[in-house]
Amino acid sequence: MTSCRINDYFILFLLFLVFSCTSGKEKSQTAPLLFVPDGLEATVWAESPMFYNPTNIDVDIRGRIWVTEAVDYRNFNHDTTKYLLHSKGDRVMILEDTDGDGKADTSKVFVQDSDLVAPLGISVIGNKVIVSCSPNIIVYTDENGDDKPDKKEIFLTGFGGKDHDHGLHTGTAGPDGKWYFIAGNAGPHIVTDKAGRTLRAGSVYTGGTPYNTENTPAMKSDDGRIWTGGVAFRVNPDGTGLEALAHNFRNSYEVAVDSYGNLWQSDNDDEVDACRTSWVMEGGNAGYFSSTGERTWQADKRPGQSILTAHWHQEDPGIQQSGDMYGAGAPTGIVVNESDGLGAAYRGLLLSADAGRNTIFGYHPKPDGAGYNLSGRTSFIASVNMDNEHYRWSEIDSVNKNKWFRPSDVAIGTDGAIYVADWYDPVVGGHQMLDQKGNGRIYRIAPKNKKLASPLINLKNTSGQVLALLNPAINVRNRGFELLKAQGSKVLPEIKEILSAENPYHRARAVWLLSQMGEQGIKEVETLLQDADPNIRITAFRALRQADAEHLMLYAGRSAKDKSPAVRREVAIAMRDVPLDKSKEVILTLIDAFDGKDPAYLNALGIALEGKEEAFYPDLLQHFNAEDAESWPQPLASIVWELHPSSAVPALQKRASSRQLSPEDRKKALVALAFIPTQEAATAMLHLEDHSGDDMNRMVKWWLVFRKTNSWTDYLKNWKSSVDLLPEAHPEMLTYRRQVADSTVAMNIRMESASTLAVSPTGKLHLLYLLVSHQLPDTIIHTLSTQMLQEDDRNIKVLMAHYFASPDSSYQVDAIAGLPSDIGRGKNVFIAKCVVCHKVGTTGQDIGPDLTNIQTRFDKKVILDAITNPASGISFGLEPYLVLLKNGAVIYGLLQSGGPVVTVMDTYGRQYIIEASQIETRKQLNKMTIMPSPEYMPVSRQDIADVVSFLLQNDKKL
Numbered sequence: 001m002t003s004c005r006i007n008d009y010f011i012l013f014l015l016f017l018v019f020s021c022t023s024g025k026e027k028s029q030t031a032p033l034l035f036v037p038d039g040l041e042a043t044v045w046a047e048s049p050m051f052y053n054p055t056n057i058d059v060d061i062r063g064r065i066w067v068t069e070a071v072d073y074r075n076f077n078h079d080t081t082k083y084l085l086h087s088k089g090d091r092v093m094i095l096e097d098t099d100g101d102g103k104a105d106t107s108k109v110f111v112q113d114s115d116l117v118a119p120l121g122i123s124v125i126g127n128k129v130i131v132s133c134s135p136n137i138i139v140y141t142d143e144n145g146d147d148k149p150d151k152k153e154i155f156l157t158g159f160g161g162k163d164h165d166h167g168l169h170t171g172t173a174g175p176d177g178k179w180y181f182i183a184g185n186a187g188p189h190i191v192t193d194k195a196g197r198t199l200r201a202g203s204v205y206t207g208g209t210p211y212n213t214e215n216t217p218a219m220k221s222d223d224g225r226i227w228t229g230g231v232a233f234r235v236n237p238d239g240t241g242l243e244a245l246a247h248n249f250r251n252s253y254e255v256a257v258d259s260y261g262n263l264w265q266s267d268n269d270d271e272v273d274a275c276r277t278s279w280v281m282e283g284g285n286a287g288y289f290s291s292t293g294e295r296t297w298q299a300d301k302r303p304g305q306s307i308l309t310a311h312w313h314q315e316d317p318g319i320q321q322s323g324d325m326y327g328a329g330a331p332t333g334i335v336v337n338e339s340d341g342l343g344a345a346y347r348g349l350l351l352s353a354d355a356g357r358n359t360i361f362g363y364h365p366k367p368d369g370a371g372y373n374l375s376g377r378t379s380f381i382a383s384v385n386m387d388n389e390h391y392r393w394s395e396i397d398s399v400n401k402n403k404w405f406r407p408s409d410v411a412i413g414t415d416g417a418i419y420v421a422d423w424y425d426p427v428v429g430g431h432q433m434l435d436q437k438g439n440g441r442i443y444r445i446a447p448k449n450k451k452l453a454s455p456l457i458n459l460k461n462t463s464g465q466v467l468a469l470l471n472p473a474i475n476v477r478n479r480g481f482e483l484l485k486a487q488g489s490k491v492l493p494e495i496k497e498i499l500s501a502e503n504p505y506h507r508a509r510a511v512w513l514l515s516q517m518g519e520q521g522i523k524e525v526e527t528l529l530q531d532a533d534p535n536i537r538i539t540a541f542r543a544l545r546q547a548d549a550e551h552l553m554l555y556a557g558r559s560a561k562d563k564s565p566a567v568r569r570e571v572a573i574a575m576r577d578v579p580l581d582k583s584k585e586v587i588l589t590l591i592d593a594f595d596g597k598d599p600a601y602l603n604a605l606g607i608a609l610e611g612k613e614e615a616f617y618p619d620l621l622q623h624f625n626a627e628d629a630e631s632w633p634q635p636l637a638s639i640v641w642e643l644h645p646s647s648a649v650p651a652l653q654k655r656a657s658s659r660q661l662s663p664e665d666r667k668k669a670l671v672a673l674a675f676i677p678t679q680e681a682a683t684a685m686l687h688l689e690d691h692s693g694d695d696m697n698r699m700v701k702w703w704l705v706f707r708k709t710n711s712w713t714d715y716l717k718n719w720k721s722s723v724d725l726l727p728e729a730h731p732e733m734l735t736y737r738r739q740v741a742d743s744t745v746a747m748n749i750r751m752e753s754a755s756t757l758a759v760s761p762t763g764k765l766h767l768l769y770l771l772v773s774h775q776l777p778d779t780i781i782h783t784l785s786t787q788m789l790q791e792d793d794r795n796i797k798v799l800m801a802h803y804f805a806s807p808d809s810s811y812q813v814d815a816i817a818g819l820p821s822d823i824g825r826g827k828n829v830f831i832a833k834c835v836v837c838h839k840v841g842t843t844g845q846d847i848g849p850d851l852t853n854i855q856t857r858f859d860k861k862v863i864l865d866a867i868t869n870p871a872s873g874i875s876f877g878l879e880p881y882l883v884l885l886k887n888g889a890v891i892y893g894l895l896q897s898g899g900p901v902v903t904v905m906d907t908y909g910r911q912y913i914i915e916a917s918q919i920e921t922r923k924q925l926n927k928m929t930i931m932p933s934p935e936y937m938p939v940s941r942q943d944i945a946d947v948v949s950f951l952l953q954n955d956k957k958l
Contacts, residue, residue, distance in 0.1 A: 121170025341416015
């Protein structure tokens with residue numbers, strides 16, 4: 001599943017009473033009602049016990065559905081004597097509807113493997129079954145067709161995120177015959193292909209599982225580039241040609257590749273209602289971390305920026321558009337419906353599953369300059385009859401299972417129907433599940449009055465291979481592609497015939513195939529650079545770029561003047577790896593068609609000039625005949641902002657201080673200046689501190705403070721600011737701590753030193769570090785427990801209680817759920833106790849998750865449990881750290897950046913920016929949360945009941 005908002009260990013008694021008293025057939029009668037468009041209907045195609053906990057599905061050439069199960073999902077968080085457990089490893093299942101009645105009637109195990117621990121992806125390509133399960137891509141080959149693997153190969157390995165939602169996700173065959181995958185940000189990902197080429201991607205993110213304890217930002221891959229966080233990549237079926245396509249996602253669960261070669265994804269957010277569905281530009285930076293992964297978005301958030309803007313770095317150069325930021329959710333599988341099986345109106349429909357919103361969103365992407373417009377989103381398939389962002393929780397949801405519909409994947413069958421895998425649980429995966437029995441379902445969505453049937457495809461003849469190529473199921477198409485390609489030029493007439501098809505997706509598949517069928521095929525594709533359909537022109541250019549790289553510049557020259565900005569975008573992207581002396585004229589031609597505003601086009605120009613910014617800058621100025629920086633035309637100003645070459649410092653300084661320019665233009669110049677990592681840029685910013693005027697001075701000072709912590713650290717050493725302040729030094733603490741940890745020192749001396757440390761909050765934190773590092777003897781732990789709990793600082797007290805006290809068993813969820821509650825009182829308690837860390841609307845702090853729309857994601861008992869048992873519901877990225885400084889000081893808080901300068905925000909929202917050389921060590925506190933247990937806030941059971949009533953209101957205001 002995907003990263004959750006608040007998680008819950010408490011098992012609802014009523015939930016499992018229903019499960020235990022209901023047979024499989026009875027459960028299908030109580031399945032959540034799915035709302036679908038008029039003319040379509042949803043039916044239960046399969047359900048447990050035919051399979052359990054489905055994370056991903058694929059469809060084979062016989063129309064069978066293959067399922068990856070995650071029964072052993074996060075067993076480190078569960079009592080395995082109570083939860084369903086596969087002691088031999090998770091399984092891959094095959095389900096089939098043998099009698100064609102629209103419901104599966106057989107189920108079999110393809111493989112059960114100890115290497116499968118919560119696999120997140122499956123693709124069935126010919127006789128190969130490709131399973132994504134960090135740290136591996138595993139290929140099982142069924143050589144004799146008996147539905148049992150005869151061969152197992154670790155195809156690629158080195159992915160981070162074992163048993164973690166943010167690890168390796170599913171792969172799919174692209175229209176070019178390559179395999180496409182995406183991985184979340186639980187790195188580091190250090191993966192070497194069969195030709196010895198290594199891809200590296202990392203960030204500062206750790207946590208979520210006991211295995212994800214280390215990560216590394218700013219690693220350079222063998223292609224010479226730094227890839228950050230979650231990364232989309234492709235590889236040849238023989239394991240060579242590993243190539244990163246885009247990066248800096250948080251946790252994109254799946255990448256969809258349409259027949260034109262477009263990539264689509266949906267990405268999760270950090271508790272801030274910023275989930276997104278977007279088109280992915282090749283070479284694009286999706287904007288979650290800083291570009292090198294050394295800082296979180298929270299560390300980079302600028303004054304005046306909205307959280308949505310800051311979360312995806314949308315005002316930074318070099319970042320792709322976020323697409324549709326649709327609010328709260330937990331996005332999962334994604335696919336493009338290229339079939340007419342549901343009717344022509346649904347051809348081209350982008351289907352994006354969101355388990356948090358209990359829906360499959362539907363989009364009809366529309367060209368928008370060089371990018372795509374994803375407005376017009378609908379809840380195409382849902383368990384609630386409205387957009388769940390506005391769903392009002394009610395008491396009946398304790399027993400109403402509509403919100404337990406948790407779609408983990410969506411696929412198109414060989415029959416053209418839509419198939420939806422339902423994880424089925426009260427919560428949205430993340431750190432745990434509540435359903436002990438691992439129930440799951442697969443739904444089928446098809447026309448009401450039209451029977452869809454899977455075709456019988458004979459791959460031994462050309463007509464059968466063409467039928468496979470044109471099939472709605474993605475990986476079935478690949479089988480036809482490969483077999484037709486193997487036949488070569490003798491099947492050119494049959495492939496050319498597809499070029500006149502009414503369905504443009506079919507035409508596009510023929511384009512890719514022709515490009516790989518020798519000189520005759522390439523010549524045919526060349527003519528399609530002039531096709532009337534811009535999507536076919538895009539496809540032709542992409543296909544020729546791959547198949548005939550020798551003549552790339554010839555094709556680029558022809559398409560650089562195309563009337564479609566999307567076609568020109570593809571030309572720009574193709575120039576990235578072409579030396580400037582060969583690509584300059586094409587790039588200048590592309591610049592001539594830039595309107596100065598199109599963000600996707602600008603981003604593509606930035607990709608074209610990656611690594612060539614400095615060399616190109618003089619040509620750029622000459623091309624625009626731009627002598628006076630204050631008179632730059634909009635296209636030039638935008639391009640310089642995107643490229644920010646170091647030679648542009650004087651011009652940017654002049655524009656930032658100019659009274660002739662608008663405040664917006666001055667701000668853009670200031671931002672561009674701030675992204676130049678040179679001493680000249682730092683000096684220019686210092687000059688602007690005294691010469692920018694009051695309207696800009698605040699931002700100038702912010703940039704100086706901020707850049708002193710990263711790219712300008714060496715240039716601003718003598719510039720003093722508030723970031724130079726660190727917690728009070730306590731060098732004596734170091735001596736005491738070392739004595740306590742030294743097993744050669746007499747126990748009475750160690751005990752005396754420990755008692756001295758336990759007197760102060762700082763000393764307590766030193767002792768806690770020893771405890772979590774397994775250097776504190778049990779004798780000292782037991783002797784000092786009472787003293788450790790005697791603490792006035794609420795946050796330190798909470799921390800000590802987690803390790804030195806037993807939880808208060810009187811805070812029982814069921815008992816609190818039965819109390820009468822008052823919304824008004826709950827609002828007052830929230831203001832008094834909760835806004836120090838949480839927000840509702842615009843009121844509160846950004847330390848913990850934003851709770852504005854929490855009622856759209858969780859029901860009453862899940863929220864109750866998150867408050868009464870906060871350590872059971874840690875959100876990814878909110879695991880706290882202890883950072884020990886060499887001067888004896890200790891900081892307890894959230895890590896916001898790593899690398900040469902480390903940023904930590906403590907539990908009061910204070911930000912400490914520390915040079916790495918000042919840090920002795922840092923320790924992540926796993927299975928720990930900064931949120932206090934209720935007895936330490938303190939709040940009563942009645943307070944909790946009231947607060948939850950307030951949080952469950954759709955229109956709550958502070």
